[in-house]
Amino acid sequence: MTSDLEASIPAVAPGLLQTWQATSIASVWRRPGDWYTPANEALVEALEAGLDTAPAAFRLGQARCAAGVGITEAIDDMAVLFRAAGFETTPIRSIRALCAGWTDSTPGTIAAPTMTDAESGLGTAEYLSQRLAEVYGRARRTGMPVTTSHALVMVDVSVSDDDPWQRIARNAAVGEALTCAYGEGHPMARLGDGLYAVLVERGADLGPNLASLRDHIGRKARALRVATLMRQPPRVWIEPLPASLRYAHELIASLQRH
Incomplete structure:
Protein backbone atom coordinates (compact mmCIF):
# COMPACT_ATOMS: atom_id res chain seq x y z
CA MET A 1 0.00 0.00 0.00
CA THR A 2 1.32 3.45 -0.94
CA SER A 3 1.20 6.10 1.76
CA ASP A 4 0.09 9.69 1.12
CA LEU A 5 3.70 10.75 1.72
CA GLU A 6 5.00 8.42 -0.98
CA ALA A 7 2.22 9.39 -3.37
CA SER A 8 3.28 13.03 -3.33
CA ILE A 9 6.72 12.15 -4.72
CA PRO A 10 7.19 11.12 -8.38
CA ALA A 11 7.93 7.43 -8.91
CA VAL A 12 11.38 8.24 -10.31
CA ALA A 13 12.39 10.16 -7.18
CA PRO A 14 15.49 8.79 -5.44
CA GLY A 15 15.47 7.59 -1.83
CA LEU A 16 17.18 10.73 -0.58
CA LEU A 17 14.25 12.85 -1.77
CA GLN A 18 11.78 10.71 0.15
CA THR A 19 13.97 10.80 3.27
CA TRP A 20 14.23 14.57 2.98
CA GLN A 21 10.47 15.01 2.75
CA ALA A 22 9.65 12.64 5.60
CA THR A 23 12.23 14.13 7.95
CA SER A 24 11.34 17.72 7.09
CA ILE A 25 7.62 17.19 7.63
CA ALA A 26 8.34 15.49 10.95
CA SER A 27 10.57 18.30 12.19
CA VAL A 28 10.39 21.71 10.49
CA TRP A 29 7.79 21.78 7.69
CA ARG A 30 4.37 23.17 8.60
CA ARG A 31 2.20 22.19 5.60
CA PRO A 32 2.81 18.57 4.49
CA GLY A 33 0.66 18.87 1.39
CA ASP A 34 2.75 21.55 -0.34
CA TRP A 35 6.29 20.34 0.35
CA TYR A 36 7.16 18.83 -3.04
CA THR A 37 8.12 20.91 -6.06
CA PRO A 38 10.31 19.97 -9.06
CA ALA A 39 12.98 22.18 -7.51
CA ASN A 40 13.29 19.70 -4.62
CA GLU A 41 14.07 16.93 -7.06
CA ALA A 42 16.55 19.09 -8.99
CA LEU A 43 18.44 19.87 -5.78
CA VAL A 44 18.65 16.20 -4.81
CA GLU A 45 19.85 15.24 -8.29
CA ALA A 46 22.58 17.89 -8.20
CA LEU A 47 23.67 16.79 -4.73
CA GLU A 48 23.84 13.10 -5.60
CA ALA A 49 25.67 13.80 -8.86
CA GLY A 50 28.29 15.89 -7.08
CA LEU A 51 27.32 19.00 -9.05
CA ASP A 52 27.09 22.60 -7.88
CA THR A 53 23.87 22.78 -5.84
CA ALA A 54 23.58 26.58 -5.96
CA PRO A 55 21.47 26.80 -9.16
CA ALA A 56 18.97 24.26 -7.84
CA ALA A 57 18.93 25.95 -4.43
CA PHE A 58 18.15 29.25 -6.17
CA ARG A 59 15.18 27.60 -7.93
CA LEU A 60 14.03 26.13 -4.64
CA GLY A 61 14.15 29.58 -3.03
CA GLN A 62 11.97 30.94 -5.83
CA ALA A 63 9.50 28.08 -5.45
CA ARG A 64 9.29 28.47 -1.69
CA CYS A 65 8.68 32.20 -1.96
CA ALA A 66 5.99 31.68 -4.60
CA ALA A 67 4.24 29.25 -2.24
CA GLY A 68 4.29 31.79 0.58
CA VAL A 69 6.89 29.93 2.66
CA GLY A 70 8.98 32.10 4.98
CA ILE A 71 12.74 32.19 4.55
CA THR A 72 13.40 30.63 7.97
CA GLU A 73 11.29 27.58 7.17
CA ALA A 74 12.89 27.31 3.72
CA ILE A 75 16.43 27.36 5.17
CA ASP A 76 15.54 24.84 7.89
CA ASP A 77 13.98 22.56 5.28
CA MET A 78 17.05 22.62 3.04
CA ALA A 79 19.29 21.95 6.03
CA VAL A 80 17.38 18.69 6.56
CA LEU A 81 18.46 17.53 3.09
CA PHE A 82 22.14 18.21 3.64
CA ARG A 83 22.09 16.48 7.02
CA ALA A 84 20.38 13.48 5.45
CA ALA A 85 23.12 13.43 2.80
CA GLY A 86 25.82 13.29 5.47
CA PHE A 87 26.84 16.95 5.63
CA GLU A 88 27.66 18.37 9.05
CA THR A 89 26.32 21.78 8.02
CA THR A 90 24.62 23.25 4.97
CA PRO A 91 27.14 24.87 2.60
CA ILE A 92 27.02 28.66 2.79
CA ARG A 93 26.96 28.87 -1.02
CA SER A 94 23.73 26.85 -1.11
CA ILE A 95 22.13 28.92 1.67
CA ARG A 96 23.07 32.11 -0.15
CA ALA A 97 21.57 30.81 -3.40
CA LEU A 98 18.35 29.80 -1.64
CA CYS A 99 18.05 33.26 -0.06
CA ALA A 100 18.80 34.96 -3.39
CA GLY A 101 16.09 32.94 -5.11
CA TRP A 102 13.62 33.70 -2.36
CA THR A 103 14.43 37.42 -2.53
CA ASP A 104 14.30 37.43 -6.32
CA SER A 105 10.72 36.15 -6.26
CA THR A 106 9.43 38.39 -3.49
CA PRO A 107 8.35 41.46 -5.56
CA GLY A 108 5.02 40.79 -7.22
CA THR A 109 4.89 37.18 -6.05
CA ILE A 110 3.62 37.27 -2.50
CA ALA A 111 2.62 39.93 -0.06
CA ALA A 112 3.85 39.04 3.39
CA PRO A 113 1.07 39.10 5.97
CA THR A 114 1.05 42.42 7.79
CA MET A 115 1.33 40.66 11.15
CA THR A 116 4.20 38.30 10.24
CA ASP A 117 7.71 39.18 9.15
CA ALA A 118 8.69 36.70 6.44
CA GLU A 119 12.45 36.91 7.01
CA SER A 120 12.56 36.28 10.76
CA GLY A 121 9.28 34.46 11.32
CA LEU A 122 8.54 36.94 14.12
CA GLY A 123 5.78 39.51 14.21
CA THR A 124 5.85 42.93 12.57
Missing part, protein backbone atom coordinates in the same frame (compact mmCIF):
# COMPACT_ATOMS: atom_id res chain seq x y z
CA ALA A 125 5.67 46.31 14.27
CA GLU A 126 1.91 46.26 13.61
CA TYR A 127 1.62 42.92 15.38
CA LEU A 128 3.58 44.17 18.39
CA SER A 129 1.41 47.28 18.56
CA GLN A 130 -1.67 45.07 18.65
CA ARG A 131 -0.27 42.99 21.50
CA LEU A 132 0.64 46.17 23.36
CA ALA A 133 -2.95 47.34 23.03
CA GLU A 134 -4.05 44.13 24.78
CA VAL A 135 -1.58 44.74 27.62
CA TYR A 136 -2.66 48.36 28.09
CA GLY A 137 -6.32 47.35 27.98
CA ARG A 138 -5.74 44.76 30.70
CA ALA A 139 -3.86 47.38 32.75
CA ARG A 140 -6.87 49.70 32.65
CA ARG A 141 -9.11 46.90 33.91
CA THR A 142 -6.81 45.74 36.71
CA GLY A 143 -5.38 49.09 37.77
CA MET A 144 -1.79 47.85 37.48
CA PRO A 145 0.25 50.30 35.37
CA VAL A 146 2.13 48.90 32.39
CA THR A 147 5.19 50.89 33.44
CA THR A 148 5.67 48.52 36.37
CA SER A 149 4.30 45.29 34.88
CA HIS A 150 5.90 45.08 31.43
CA ALA A 151 8.87 46.19 29.35
CA LEU A 152 10.46 45.60 25.98
CA VAL A 153 13.63 43.57 25.67
CA MET A 154 15.50 45.00 22.69
CA VAL A 155 18.05 43.06 20.64
CA ASP A 156 20.36 44.75 18.14
CA VAL A 157 22.67 42.68 15.93
CA SER A 158 22.84 45.14 13.03
CA VAL A 159 25.95 45.71 10.93
CA SER A 160 26.63 47.87 7.90
CA ASP A 161 26.07 45.86 4.73
CA ASP A 162 23.76 45.97 1.72
CA ASP A 163 23.82 42.28 0.81
CA PRO A 164 20.21 40.96 0.80
CA TRP A 165 21.20 37.35 1.52
CA GLN A 166 23.21 38.44 4.57
CA ARG A 167 20.22 40.43 5.81
CA ILE A 168 17.92 37.44 5.37
CA ALA A 169 20.33 35.02 7.03
CA ARG A 170 20.83 37.42 9.95
CA ASN A 171 17.11 37.95 10.52
CA ALA A 172 16.34 34.25 10.14
CA ALA A 173 18.99 33.28 12.70
CA VAL A 174 17.87 35.79 15.32
CA GLY A 175 14.22 34.94 14.70
CA GLU A 176 14.97 31.30 15.38
CA ALA A 177 17.03 32.16 18.47
CA LEU A 178 14.28 34.32 19.97
CA THR A 179 11.62 31.73 19.23
CA CYS A 180 13.74 29.09 20.98
CA ALA A 181 14.27 31.41 23.94
CA TYR A 182 10.69 32.61 24.44
CA GLY A 183 8.55 30.03 22.65
CA GLU A 184 6.12 30.05 19.74
CA GLY A 185 3.48 32.74 19.98
CA HIS A 186 5.33 34.99 22.43
CA PRO A 187 4.81 38.68 21.51
CA MET A 188 7.97 39.79 19.72
CA ALA A 189 8.74 41.50 16.44
CA ARG A 190 11.41 42.56 14.00
CA LEU A 191 11.50 46.35 13.86
CA GLY A 192 14.16 46.61 11.16
CA ASP A 193 17.24 44.87 9.85
CA GLY A 194 18.96 43.45 12.90
CA LEU A 195 16.63 45.09 15.45
CA TYR A 196 14.05 43.12 17.44
CA ALA A 197 11.69 43.75 20.35
CA VAL A 198 10.24 41.26 22.83
CA LEU A 199 7.34 42.16 25.11
CA VAL A 200 8.03 40.71 28.58
CA GLU A 201 6.70 40.89 32.11
CA ARG A 202 8.91 42.63 34.62
CA GLY A 203 10.40 40.49 37.36
CA ALA A 204 13.45 40.00 39.51
CA ASP A 205 15.10 37.85 36.85
CA LEU A 206 14.61 40.31 33.98
CA GLY A 207 18.08 41.85 34.23
CA PRO A 208 20.06 38.61 34.69
CA ASN A 209 18.16 37.00 31.82
CA LEU A 210 19.55 39.58 29.39
CA ALA A 211 23.06 38.14 29.61
CA SER A 212 21.71 34.63 29.04
CA LEU A 213 19.73 35.83 26.03
CA ARG A 214 22.78 37.55 24.54
CA ASP A 215 24.84 34.38 24.93
CA HIS A 216 22.02 32.26 23.48
CA ILE A 217 21.82 34.42 20.35
CA GLY A 218 25.59 34.24 19.94
CA ARG A 219 25.57 30.44 20.19
CA LYS A 220 22.74 30.15 17.67
CA ALA A 221 24.57 32.44 15.24
CA ARG A 222 27.71 30.31 15.48
CA ALA A 223 25.72 27.10 15.05
CA LEU A 224 24.12 28.49 11.88
CA ARG A 225 27.46 29.88 10.69
CA VAL A 226 26.22 33.46 10.46
CA ALA A 227 28.12 34.93 13.43
CA THR A 228 30.25 37.07 11.10
CA LEU A 229 27.08 38.62 9.64
CA MET A 230 25.96 40.26 12.88
CA ARG A 231 27.16 42.48 15.71
CA GLN A 232 29.27 40.58 18.23
CA PRO A 233 28.31 40.42 20.96
CA PRO A 234 24.65 41.26 20.31
CA ARG A 235 23.46 44.40 22.08
CA VAL A 236 20.58 43.62 24.46
CA TRP A 237 18.79 46.13 26.70
CA ILE A 238 15.53 46.88 28.48
CA GLU A 239 13.30 49.57 26.96
CA PRO A 240 10.77 50.91 29.53
CA LEU A 241 7.19 51.26 28.37
CA PRO A 242 5.39 54.61 28.72
CA ALA A 243 2.22 55.17 30.72
CA SER A 244 -0.17 55.35 27.75
CA LEU A 245 -0.81 53.25 24.66
CA ARG A 246 -0.49 56.31 22.45
CA TYR A 247 3.06 56.91 23.62
CA ALA A 248 3.81 53.20 23.32
CA HIS A 249 2.86 53.35 19.64
CA GLU A 250 5.07 56.40 19.23
CA LEU A 251 7.91 54.50 20.91
CA ILE A 252 7.58 51.59 18.47
CA ALA A 253 7.53 54.01 15.54
CA SER A 254 10.67 55.75 16.80
CA LEU A 255 12.50 52.43 17.20
CA GLN A 256 11.69 51.16 13.71
CA ARG A 257 14.36 51.01 11.01
CA HIS A 258 13.29 51.27 7.40
